[in-house]
Amino acid sequence: MAYPGYGGYGGPMQGMPPQGMPMQGPMGGPPQAGYPQYGGGYPGNFAAPPQQPVNDPMWGYFTAIAGQDGEIDAEELQRCLTQAGVSGTYTPFSLETCRIMIAMLDRDMTGKLGFTEFKELFAALNGWKQNFMMFDQDRSGTVEPHEMSQAITSMGYRISPQALNTVIKRYSKSGRIYFDDYVACAVKLRALTEAFRRRDQMQQGSVNFQYDEFIQCTMSI
Amino acid sequence: MNYPGYGAPAGGNPGGYGGAPAGGPGFGGFPSQQQDPLFGYFTAVAGQDGQISAEELQQCLTQANFSGGYRPFNLETCRLMINMLDRDTSGTMGFNEFKELWGVMNGWKQHFMSIDRDKSGTVDPQEMNQAVSSMGYRLSPQAMNSIIKRFSFQGKITFDDYVACCVKLRTLTDVFRRRDQAGQGMATFPYDEFIQCTMSS
Numbered sequence: 001m002a003y004p005g006y007g008g009y010g011g012p013m014q015g016m017p018p019q020g021m022p023m024q025g026p027m028g029g030p031p032q033a034g035y036p037q038y039g040g041g042y043p044g045n046f047a048a049p050p051q052q053p054v055n056d057p058m059w060g061y062f063t064a065i066a067g068q069d070g071e072i073d074a075e076e077l078q079r080c081l082t083q084a085g086v087s088g089t090y091t092p093f094s095l096e097t098c099r100i101m102i103a104m105l106d107r108d109m110t111g112k113l114g115f116t117e118f119k120e121l122f123a124a125l126n127g128w129k130q131n132f133m134m135f136d137q138d139r140s141g142t143v144e145p146h147e148m149s150q151a152i153t154s155m156g157y158r159i160s161p162q163a164l165n166t167v168i169k170r171y172s173k174s175g176r177i178y179f180d181d182y183v184a185c186a187v188k189l190r191a192l193t194e195a196f197r198r199r200d201q202m203q204q205g206s207v208n209f210q211y212d213e214f215i216q217c218t219m220s221i
Numbered sequence: 222m223n224y225p226g227y228g229a230p231a232g233g234n235p236g237g238y239g240g241a242p243a244g245g246p247g248f249g250g251f252p253s254q255q256q257d258p259l260f261g262y263f264t265a266v267a268g269q270d271g272q273i274s275a276e277e278l279q280q281c282l283t284q285a286n287f288s289g290g291y292r293p294f295n296l297e298t299c300r301l302m303i304n305m306l307d308r309d310t311s312g313t314m315g316f317n318e319f320k321e322l323w324g325v326m327n328g329w330k331q332h333f334m335s336i337d338r339d340k341s342g343t344v345d346p347q348e349m350n351q352a353v354s355s356m357g358y359r360l361s362p363q364a365m366n367s368i369i370k371r372f373s374f375q376g377k378i379t380f381d382d383y384v385a386c387c388v389k390l391r392t393l394t395d396v397f398r399r400r401d402q403a404g405q406g407m408a409t410f411p412y413d414e415f416i417q418c419t420m421s422s
Contacts, residue, residue, distance in 0.1 A: 074374075096297040103371075111370070163417035169312065170304075170421045185420075192419055196412055208409045211397055216364035218393050218419045219386075220371045 058122070062115050071112035074098040077121075086125060087179045088141030094180035100187045101125075103221070128183050131155075142176035145169075151182070157189060191221045263319050272313035275299040287326065288381050295381040301388045304421070329387065333380050343377035352383070358390060392422045 065080045066072045072080070074095060081093040101124075105117045113121060131154075133139075135147040143151065145168045152164065159167070167189075171181040195217045199207045209217075266281040267273045273281070275296060282294040306318045314322065334340075336348045344352065346369045353365065360368070368390075372382045396418045400408035410418070 095295075111373075159416055160413045163413050163420075166417045167420045172312075188420060189416070192416060193412075196410075196415055200412075206409055206411045207415070208407055209397070211394075211401070211406045211408075212361050212364050214397050214408070215360060215390070215393060216367050218422070219364075219389060220367040221419075 056115075056119075058119055059115065062118050066118075069112075071110060071114055072102075072118055073112045074102055077102065077113065081125075081180075086129070088136075088139070089178060091178070094178075094184065097180040097184040097187075100184050100221075104187050104191065125183070128186060129179070132179055132182055136179075140176075142178050143182065144176060145172060148172075148177045148182065148185075152185075152189070155186065155189075157193070188221055192218070195221075257320070259320055259323060260316060263316050266319075270313075272311065272315055273303075273319055274313050275303055278303065278314065282326075282381075287330065288379065292379075295379075295385060298381045298385040298388070301385055301392075301422075305388050305392060326384070329384055330380070333383055341377075343379050344383065345377055346373065349378050349383070349386075353386075353390070356387070356390075358394070389422060393419070396422065 062072070063070070065076050067076065075098075077098040078093050078095045081087070081098065087093050101121055102111065102113055105113060105121055105124075107117065108114070131151060132143065135143045135151050145165075148168050148171070149161075149164050152159065152167070167185065168177065171177050171185045173181070177185075196207055199209070263273070264271070266277050268277065276299075278299040279294050279296045282288065282299065288294040302322055303312065303314055303318075306314065306322055332352070333344070336344050336352045338348070349369050349372075350365055353360070353368070368386065369378070372378055372386045374382065378386070397408050400410065
């Protein structure tokens with residue numbers, strides 16, 4: 001099941017071409033009430049069942065990063081991604097992005113990543129990287145605001161230019177957007193959109209929040 | 222000015238700030254910047270462009286030992302604080318904004334130290350719960366649990382995460398309150414506005 005926003009990512013991992021595909025509209029037809037079914041979303045399942053951990057080539061890598069407690073926390077993840085040069089720049093990978101990614105994947109609510117969650121994270125990062133590289137033509141590891149705008153739209157979100165500008169400004173550093181901030185933005189957009197949509201069953205594009213639920217929903221992301 | 226269900230007043234005591242800026246009359250009271258003892262400090266931190274970015278603020282607060290631990294002060298918290306005070310929406314802080322922040326930080330630090338009874342530099346979830354209530358916020362145990370979990374690291378809350386939590390709570394409460402003119406504790410958000418407000422906080 002391919003989700004918009006990833007290009008080649010989303011279907012069965014084996015055999016998918018690595019290049020970024022032009023983004024199609026959201027799954028299931030035109031967006032309802034201005035937001036997509038799954039824009040920029042993260043698919044929940046892999047096609048193939050996981051291998052036995054010890055036979056998995058990523059297992060050694062995982063245990064090295066996870067250390068004594070056998071799970072990866074935000075700081076360990078940051079170190080790992082910085083060393084792996086995932087952001088494509090010389091600056092450390094954002095700790096806040098690591099925290100957000102762990103929150104997104106942390107199904108057993110430990111605040112840390114187990115091995116399966118770790119593998120999912122790497123797959124998601126690859127998908128995001130493909131998408132990002134489509135816009136980062138000069139391979140600087142950054143994109144410009146208008147390219148970020150295109151990237152967000154290509155994920156299927158329908159957001160006003162005003163809202164887009166606010167969002168992009170929030171994630172810019174010196175007028176450009178770095179990969180790790182791009183990831184944070186994508187993850188947050190998805191989480192907030194899902195939270196909104198869960199409360200908008202009638203798809204009216206508008207939700208009436210109580211203060212307590214508003215705070216709980218927006219503070220926990 | 223207390224809103225039902227919100228508790229926290231707009232910005233004075235005992236709301237999020239908790240204290241007058243250290244070093245004299247309040248904001249805008251100094252006749253000239255150059256005479257202000259804090260100005261020298263500001264220019265050292267701000268560097269060439271005369272404005273403080275999130276990274277420069279992080280360095281400054283880490284060196285001033287606000288983080289109280291072995292980790293640098295949280296960069297995301299710095300960004301949040303700049304965002305909170307950034308009246309000219311430049312994404313950086315000028316001198317007046319910096320002064321305001323310095324005063325506010327001292328207030329927060331005092332408050333934090335009063336909750337951190339064992340002086341460990343961190344507070345536990347229960348202390349955090351009391352701190353948030355004492356600021357005037359009325360939130361369900363469920364909401365509080367989500368918030369505390371989000372801002373904890375290894376089960377405790379450090380000062381910079383405590384600050385991040387206070388700033389976000391205040392900003393989001395303001396966002397909500399502006400749409401709840403009737404003070405009923407309910408507000409309607411169209412999707413686009415919801416995204417704009419919550420993504421930028």
